[in-house]
Amino acid sequence: LAINTHLTTHPTMPIPNPTRLRHVAVIGAGAGGLAAARELRREGHSVVVFERETNLGGTWVYDPRTESDPLGFDPTRNTIHGSLYASLRTNLPREVMGFRDYPFVYSTRPGRDPRRYPGHREVREYLNDYASEFGLGELVRFETEVLEVGILEGGKWKVKYGNKGKVDDEVYDAVIVCNGHYTEPRIADIPGIDAWPGKQIHSHNYRVPDPYENQVVIMIGSAASAVDISRDVSRVAKEVHIASRSNKDGNSSKLPGHDNIWLHPMIESVREEGTVIFQDGSEVHANIILHCTGYKYHFPFLKINNIVTVDDNRVGPLYKHIFPPTLAPWLSFVGLPWKVVPFPLFEFQSKWIAGALSGKFTLPSPEEMMKDVENFYSSMEASGIPKRYTHNLASYQYEYNDWLAAECKAAPSEEWRKEMYVLASESKIIRPETYRDEWDDEHLIVQAHEDFQNNSK
Ligand code: FAD
Numbered sequence: 001l002a003i004n005t006h007l008t009t010h011p012t013m014p015i016p017n018p019t020r021l022r023h024v025a026v027i028g029a030g031a032g033g034l035a036a037a038r039e040l041r042r043e044g045h046s047v048v049v050f051e052r053e054t055n056l057g058g059t060w061v062y063d064p065r066t067e068s069d070p071l072g073f074d075p076t077r078n079t080i081h082g083s084l085y086a087s088l089r090t091n092l093p094r095e096v097m098g099f100r101d102y103p104f105v106y107s108t109r110p111g112r113d114p115r116r117y118p119g120h121r122e123v124r125e126y127l128n129d130y131a132s133e134f135g136l137g138e139l140v141r142f143e144t145e146v147l148e149v150g151i152l153e154g155g156k157w158k159v160k161y162g163n164k165g166k167v168d169d170e171v172y173d174a175v176i177v178c179n180g181h182y183t184e185p186r187i188a189d190i191p192g193i194d195a196w197p198g199k200q201i202h203s204h205n206y207r208v209p210d211p212y213e214n215q216v217v218i219m220i221g222s223a224a225s226a227v228d229i230s231r232d233v234s235r236v237a238k239e240v241h242i243a244s245r246s247n248k249d250g251n252s253s254k255l256p257g258h259d260n261i262w263l264h265p266m267i268e269s270v271r272e273e274g275t276v277i278f279q280d281g282s283e284v285h286a287n288i289i290l291h292c293t294g295y296k297y298h299f300p301f302l303k304i305n306n307i308v309t310v311d312d313n314r315v316g317p318l319y320k321h322i323f324p325p326t327l328a329p330w331l332s333f334v335g336l337p338w339k340v341v342p343f344p345l346f347e348f349q350s351k352w353i354a355g356a357l358s359g360k361f362t363l364p365s366p367e368e369m370m371k372d373v374e375n376f377y378s379s380m381e382a383s384g385i386p387k388r389y390t391h392n393l394a395s396y397q398y399e400y401n402d403w404l405a406a407e408c409k410a411a412p413s414e415e416w417r418k419e420m421y422v423l424a425s426e427s428k429i430i431r432p433e434t435y436r437d438e439w440d441d442e443h444l445i446v447q448a449h450e451d452f453q454n455n456s457k
Helices: 031-043 120-133 224-234 342-358 366-382 397-407 415-430 442-456
Strands: 023-027 046-050 144-151 157-163 166-172 174-177 199-202 216-220 239-243 261-264 267-270 275-278 283-285 288-291 309-311 314-316 331-333
Touching: 023 031, 023 144, 023 166, 031 046, 031 120, 031 174, 031 342, 046 144, 157 174, 174 342, 216 224, 216 283, 224 239, 224 261, 239 275, 331 342, 342 397, 415 442
Parallel strands: 023 046, 023 174, 174 331, 199 288, 216 239, 216 288, 239 261
Antiparallel strands: 144 157, 157 166, 267 275, 275 283, 309 314
């Protein structure tokens, strides 16, 4: 079967009969791929989940190994999927974080982590439980990496994959991309860095603090993992200096409550003799720069003639962050939005895709979808929002979820979940050291559990 390389739009497909069942390939068995498999199966489609690792859980499978290029520049490096560090606990309360369909409640099984903000192993266990509950494990082909996805004449999809050195391909009606986006590091541009003599590493390759003992460490970034890692490293490092955009007007100062952590504005430049200069003119002689500067979307297997591209971390054009208008509903993406609560959002996206594939839900025409995307891009530009924030849904994730819920004729997000998320986010800012062990939203926990009980009846 040859991939049609001349296609610029998907051939017009007949409008599917309602509840037509499709043969669907899902790429990735992380939380996104599992949610997709669950919803496809519920809708009656046949599903194959391709997973290149030996386990399901994606990000939540802790891998102590790191990559041969600690900054991730070298395309021939050994790629490690996961970015978890050993000490990681969730940054969301479990009630908010869990799937709506399968609440993330305490498990009484031995060895389980009962904390409200549990360690990473507990999340992996939870995803395993989710997969067992809905019989998803049997749909997964492990150690099978998708190498190419292309469109065939007639509108079907060819999925080429490798398994233990053998390459093969299969034909599907539709493909859902759930390959995650925390594997390809994004690095800050620093004037003078080529001549700077210290070590550099991206947080993708941070696991434990030991290698930082007695070092002077510069950390760039202020997101959740930067906050965690700075505390982790400060236990053994001589000094930790956090350079962050969010401190752009501030001067360098010591972080209250810590003897060896300083806050700075962004780095202005670095010098050959090892000095790092910040935008307020302060200087530090440092050994290591740790980039906690986020990740890039990456779809090396998509061979669809640039119908979907990644430009300054905008994956597009995509209708509602999911469907390329000219290929909908046959190609879709689950899990692109960030600054969100991922698992419930994956459920809504997957429900919509599964229903669109069977013809239960009708999508607008490709032209209308494209218009919607263009309007979205124009409104971003008019508000001065940079392109790389296209999939940042921080200010409207629940609006987005509820829009999807309405399309799927499903119940919108629970009020307690929205409120709990807001309180948890505030708490994270007010008490970054202790928010995982102290809270004052017991009333919402009670409501959440009442809801879980009612839904299980
Ligand atoms: P992933 O979990 O990355 O899964 C993608 C899967 O696709 C992987 O199994 C991978 O092996 C597979 N794959 C990739 N390419 C191919 C291919 N070509 N062929 C076959 N298989 C392929 N979320 C929270 O809700 N709470 C938190 O506290 C939280 N903390 C986080 C901390 C860190 C450090 C990071 C990096 C993320 C955190 N997240 C958190 C977000 C987390 O990424 C999501 O919860 C979720 O796990 C993402 O799921 P996913 O399925 O989209 O991607």
